[in-house]
Amino acid sequence: MDSAALLDLLGNENRRRILRLLSQKPCYVTEISDYLGVSPKAVIDHLRKLEKAGLVESRTDEKRRKYFHIARHLRLEVNVSPYGFASKSAYPTSSGLDMSSSCRHLSINVTCQDDADVCELAGELRKLEELENELSLAQRRVQGRIGEIHERISDTIGDPENSRLYAAVLSAIDSGAADLETIAEEARVPEPVAEDALSILADHGVVRRADDGWALDPA
Structure with missing residues (x-):
């Protein structure tokens, strides 16, 4: 499942509480229902969605009681900062x-x-x-x-609103990108946007045109 869809799924407080409980030990529906203070039917609905998303797995013991636990190899990483947002599902290597x-x-x-x-x-x-x-x-x-x-x-x-754009363009050049098309692709912006950014960076003496394209200007 897409990580954005996982975040939407975890927007529900009771699902987060279920995962918090399951991180301590496997539980069956009645245990989870008592912990949350909600009906078993509601718990089953939450578990069904979590299981479908791959967050939760289940097993049945010798008494045919179904236990739920967090999926063994799941890890969801979220990075939020003033300069970027990213989420991804990661698995232990x-x-x-x-x-x-x-x-x-x-x-x-x-x-x-x-x-x-x-x-x-x-x-x-x-x-x-x-x-x-x-x-x-x-x-x-x-x-x-x-x-x-x-x-x-x-x-x-002198342009705080576009510092992320300039940083992405500079990072692209530093990684070896030289022509406009590659720089725009690396920075994940349209070519006209990358071209404007390069022009501004050149005006400030940060980058310069070279024989084979754009290059950083340490001077």
């Missing part, structure tokens, strides 16, 4: 994936051993939770730095 080539600033030294005993697993869990906290802090620092860069671009150009 293989623990054996080599991240060093694509994420050169990230090193993960925690490995999973199938034959590890419970004490070793507890130690690994603690390390992973510490790493999760560090990544969260790093993400906040990155977002803060992004905000500072946008503000500096805005101060330089």
